Amino acid sequence: MHNIVSAGENALLIYFGDKIDATLPEKIGNFANQLKNTLSDVIVDLIPSYTSLHVSYDLNKIAEQDLRTQIEQCLTQQESQSSVLESNTTHIPVYYGLEVGLDLERLLAEKNLDLESFIELHTEQAYLIYAIGFSPAFAFLGEVDERIQLPRLPTPRIKIPAGSVGIAESQTAIYPADSSGGWNIVGRTLLDLSLNNPENVDKFRVGDKVKFYSITRDEYLKNGGLL
Amino acid sequence: MSFKVIKSSFLSTVQDYGRLNHGEHGMSQSGVMDEHAYAWANHLLNNHFNDAVIEITFGGLQLEAQTDTFIAVTGADLDFKINDETAQMWHGLQIHKGDVLSWGNPKIGVRAYLAVKGGFDTPVLFDSRSVNLREHIGAKLAEGDELSYKGFNETTYRFIPPQYIPNYNQDITLRLLPTYQFNEFSINQRDLFFNQNYTVTNANDRTGCRLSGAPISIKKERMISEGISYGCVEIATDGLPIILLKDAPSIGGYPKIGTVFSLDLARLAQRQPNTKLRFELMNIHEAQKQRKKFNEFFEISF
Numbered sequence: 001m002h003n004i005v006s007a008g009e010n011a012l013l014i015y016f017g018d019k020i021d022a023t024l025p026e027k028i029g030n031f032a033n034q035l036k037n038t039l040s041d042v043i044v045d046l047i048p049s050y051t052s053l054h055v056s057y058d059l060n061k062i063a064e065q066d067l068r069t070q071i072e073q074c075l076t077q078q079e080s081q082s083s084v085l086e087s088n089t090t091h092i093p094v095y096y097g098l099e100v101g102l103d104l105e106r107l108l109a110e111k112n113l114d115l116e117s118f119i120e121l122h123t124e125q126a127y128l129i130y131a132i133g134f135s136p137a138f139a140f141l142g143e144v145d146e147r148i149q150l151p152r153l154p155t156p157r158i159k160i161p162a163g164s165v166g167i168a169e170s171q172t173a174i175y176p177a178d179s180s181g182g183w184n185i186v187g188r189t190l191l192d193l194s195l196n197n198p199e200n201v202d203k204f205r206v207g208d209k210v211k212f213y214s215i216t217r218d219e220y221l222k223n224g225g226l227l
Numbered sequence: 228m229s230f231k232v233i234k235s236s237f238l239s240t241v242q243d244y245g246r247l248n249h250g251e252h253g254m255s256q257s258g259v260m261d262e263h264a265y266a267w268a269n270h271l272l273n274n275h276f277n278d279a280v281i282e283i284t285f286g287g288l289q290l291e292a293q294t295d296t297f298i299a300v301t302g303a304d305l306d307f308k309i310n311d312e313t314a315q316m317w318h319g320l321q322i323h324k325g326d327v328l329s330w331g332n333p334k335i336g337v338r339a340y341l342a343v344k345g346g347f348d349t350p351v352l353f354d355s356r357s358v359n360l361r362e363h364i365g366a367k368l369a370e371g372d373e374l375s376y377k378g379f380n381e382t383t384y385r386f387i388p389p390q391y392i393p394n395y396n397q398d399i400t401l402r403l404l405p406t407y408q409f410n411e412f413s414i415n416q417r418d419l420f421f422n423q424n425y426t427v428t429n430a431n432d433r434t435g436c437r438l439s440g441a442p443i444s445i446k447k448e449r450m451i452s453e454g455i456s457y458g459c460v461e462i463a464t465d466g467l468p469i470i471l472l473k474d475a476p477s478i479g480g481y482p483k484i485g486t487v488f489s490l491d492l493a494r495l496a497q498r499q500p501n502t503k504l505r506f507e508l509m510n511i512h513e514a515q516k517q518r519k520k521f522n523e524f525f526e527i528s529f
Binding site for chain 2: 005006007008009010011013018019020032044045046047048049050051052053054056058059060063064131132133134135136137138140177194195198201202205206
């Protein structure tokens with residue numbers, strides 16, 4: 001069942017569930033598209049996240065109660081429709097090396113793993129994008145294999161270099177730009193995912209997938225990687 | 228047609244109404260912190276509601292006009308002068324090539340707005356001219372920058388009835404809409420929230436405003452990150468409120484007790500640390516009615 005609550009004078013929040021669930025991102029992504037198509041004249045912005053969709057609207061054009069009613073109608077229609085969103089998978093090359101994986105050595109020791117097994121566990125699945133946020137184009141990916149899960153650092157680092165790949169509990173992510181942050185850094189990609197390239201703005205979408213693959217130190221360096 | 232930055236010491240940035248439609252890409256709303264002073268600055272010059280202005284925080288800015296034009300300055304009294312003479316605020320002014328506009332130390336309020344006839348013409352990034360330093364979108368003004376603006380072909384300006392010029396010295400009450408997890412806070416905790424004076428702390432910037440006071444609590448096992456509205460009030464782990472503002476991240480994972488009415492956030496944007504404030508409940512119909520009137524007056528429409 002869906003639950004709609006007010007989020008402000010010009011925003012509503014639609015809950016699609018109360019637990020993190022791998023079937024929700026696609027459902028929420030589909031519904032966001034549906035709303036964009038049917039209510040484009042009153043909707044200003046949509047923010048999908050793990051279990052919810054935040055909808056901001058133009059209060060000059062529609063009152064809260066009327067929008068609730070229209071959203072409820074769309075939700076009823078959606079339940080009778082099958083999936084319309086096609087899920088894309090983005091492949092990301094990562095150098096899993098101790099020079100760039102700032103927390104890799106500690107992770108391997110704590111988890112009693114060798115590097116090869118760690119890489120296998122981190123790269124074997126296509127991760128689902130559950131949410132975009134924290135900073136632009138920062139995609140929260142899950143679920144990470146239990147054998148390589150680690151809690152956030154007790155004190156966040158002031159600066160994590162752009163392209164760093166991190167793990168926090170059951171989630172993994174790439175830092176698109178230099179940023180502060182408390183995730184355990186295990187590698188780095190050479191791909192520029194920052195907004196320096198404006199096309200990166202919608203590189204990741206909730207409901208899409210991301211798969212990492214390992215590159216060697218030589219490949220990383222040859223393509224301009226910094227240690 | 229431009230201004231040249233002679234000196235910029237603290238934080239002056241180009242802002243417009245905001246980057247409203249990129250929440251799904253993880254971007255903040257951005258845009259001016261005081262929508263009231265901003266709307267008047269553009270209105271006085273007969274500009275479009277979304278025209279870009281300079282948001283001057285705590286002063287320390289000097290600009291030289293490179294051509295004749297019309298400006299309006301609103302918001303905080305930051306000792307605004309033209310050629311070392313105190314100049315009029317909340318009023319359209321003609322300025323001439325070579326004039327030096329300066330803002331010194333704050334007298335009352337925090338943020339002043341400089342609008343120019345036709346609006347500043349800095350690059351549009353992701354559908355907005357608003358600078359967001361946290362997101363590495365644009366940069367703050369620096370000595371030597373040239374700030375160009377669009378041309379204009381008429382020179383009329385409007386006037387503000389004096390009773391609409393706010394007094395930023397007063398303590399404020401923020402009207403709060405019961406949103407998000409409001410109902411999950413117990414009645415006792417809500418009473419504690421609404422019946423105390425909070426104080427604005429030094430941790431008060433474009434991202435959010437942290438308050439000090441008596442902590443409140445919520446019985447909630449686990450919060451899942453969800454979309455953030457401008458002005459929502461997070462209760463952090465220490466039980467103290469953080470009011471999330473224009474540069475806040477698009478999603479967040481603390482429980483939220485409500486959302487402050489936007490026109491009260493405009494007043495909050497002019498309050499310095501140590502200001503006392505209280506919250507009181509407001510219903511959504513009243514908030515929408517008041518905001519609708521504001522939007523209609525300033526022709527704000529998406």
